[in-house]
Amino acid sequence: MTATPRPSGPFGFGDRVQLTGPKGKLHTITLREGGELHTHRGVLRHDALVGLPDGSVVRNSSDTEYLALRPLLRDFVMSMPRGAAIVYPKDAAQIVAQADIFPGAVVVEAGVGSGALSLWLLRAIGPQGRLVSFERREEFAEVARANAATYLGAPPANWQIVLGDLTQALPDTFRPGSVDRVVLDMLAPWECIDAVADALVPGGVVLCYVATVTQLSRVAEFIRGTGLYTEPESSETMIRGWHVDGLAVRPDHRMVAHTGFLLTARRLAPGAVPPDVRRRTVRKTAYGDDDVEVWTPGAVGDRQITDKNLRKRLRDAQRAADGARQAADARREANGTSGESA
Numbered sequence: 001m002t003a004t005p006r007p008s009g010p011f012g013f014g015d016r017v018q019l020t021g022p023k024g025k026l027h028t029i030t031l032r033e034g035g036e037l038h039t040h041r042g043v044l045r046h047d048a049l050v051g052l053p054d055g056s057v058v059r060n061s062s063d064t065e066y067l068a069l070r071p072l073l074r075d076f077v078m079s080m081p082r083g084a085a086i087v088y089p090k091d092a093a094q095i096v097a098q099a100d101i102f103p104g105a106v107v108v109e110a111g112v113g114s115g116a117l118s119l120w121l122l123r124a125i126g127p128q129g130r131l132v133s134f135e136r137r138e139e140f141a142e143v144a145r146a147n148a149a150t151y152l153g154a155p156p157a158n159w160q161i162v163l164g165d166l167t168q169a170l171p172d173t174f175r176p177g178s179v180d181r182v183v184l185d186m187l188a189p190w191e192c193i194d195a196v197a198d199a200l201v202p203g204g205v206v207l208c209y210v211a212t213v214t215q216l217s218r219v220a221e222f223i224r225g226t227g228l229y230t231e232p233e234s235s236e237t238m239i240r241g242w243h244v245d246g247l248a249v250r251p252d253h254r255m256v257a258h259t260g261f262l263l264t265a266r267r268l269a270p271g272a273v274p275p276d277v278r279r280r281t282v283r284k285t286a287y288g289d290d291d292v293e294v295w296t297p298g299a300v301g302d303r304q305i306t307d308k309n310l311r312k313r314l315r316d317a318q319r320a321a322d323g324a325r326q327a328a329d330a331r332r333e334a335n336g337t338s339g340e341s342a
């Protein structure tokens with residue numbers, strides 16, 4: 001077992017550190033005994049950082065200054081290797097809030113993709129919770145595992161990745177009515193809504209994260225049509241940064257505008273039919289099987305990654321995870337601790 005990098009406190013071996021040098025140039029390193037950062041501006045020894053408080057300024061061999069900070073989770077997910085597109089921090093925060101992810105919750109997620117959302121969910125459920133992430137592509141699951149190992153030192157014991165399609169694998173993994181929350185980030189979430197209804201506890205929340213209005217419409221109508229959930233609620237999140245400098249106070253020129261829509265609904269108790277659901281189902285728009293073609297990956301603009309590219313990203317992710325593991329082992333040996341991970 002490897003030691004878990006510490007999220008705060010003085011720097012130690014095994015910790016990830018983001019160094020900001022001249023002209024804002026960023027370098028992210030994992031502190032290792034004997035490790036050095038070489039740039040054209042000189043050499044910075046890793047052990048010069050050990051014991052310093054987070055947020056310190058250090059100098060390299062040629063007196064170049066670097067600001068040293070631990071990367072926040074939002075920094076890490078934005079720079080980690082990706083197999084599939086990730087959930088951005090702005091959406092992850094809303095997912096945690098709108099799906100009501102709580103400490104100790106039993107949470108299901110599909111698919112795991114690159115594992116960005118998994119890291120936020122793990123943080124929100126805490127060590128008492130349980131996260132099971134379903135993924136049908138093994139290479140993506142490996143990228144997610146490697147990313148979690150890089151960030152947490154090792155994949156945590158309360159996280160399991162199940163390979164396979166959620167619709168088939170969910171009933172084999174959970175008893176009916178035993179899951180608190182389900183988060184679906186996939187192309188066709190409506191295909192999973194029946195299986196999710198069986199797994200969810202009455203009052204439990206399903207949250208779908210979809211990229212296009214056509215997906216949003218289809219999943220909303222599907223959920224209404226089941227009669228098993230409350231009326232779906234939909235939203236999107238836009239965060240506009242501001243430039244605040246003296247009298248120059250204005251919105252940033254650029255922003256991440258569209259990423260996706262969030263839709264939430266709650267599982268009704270067996271047999272419950274709220275009055276407003278009864279009224280709305282009468283007006284529901286039906287979709288036929290032939291509509292499925294409209295949601296192929298190409299049609300909805302889902303960028304396809306080549307196998308070669310994916311293999312390279314997997315190698316990057318595994319290399320980073322190996323580095324983090326070795327550094328954590330070294331730190332554990334140096335400290336003479338058992339270094340059980342969370």
Ligand SMILES: C[S@@+](CC[C@H](N)C(=O)[O-])C[C@H]1O[C@@H](n2cnc3c(N)ncnc32)[C@H](O)[C@@H]1O
Binds near residue numbers: 134
């Ligand atoms: C956009 S990615 C998820 C990204 C992830 N939330 C993150 O933040 O890194 C969508 C993933 O869902 C997987 N997927 C799609 N349909 C699935 C299903 N029915 N069961 C399991 N996984 C599925 C795909 O293979 C893909 O890896």
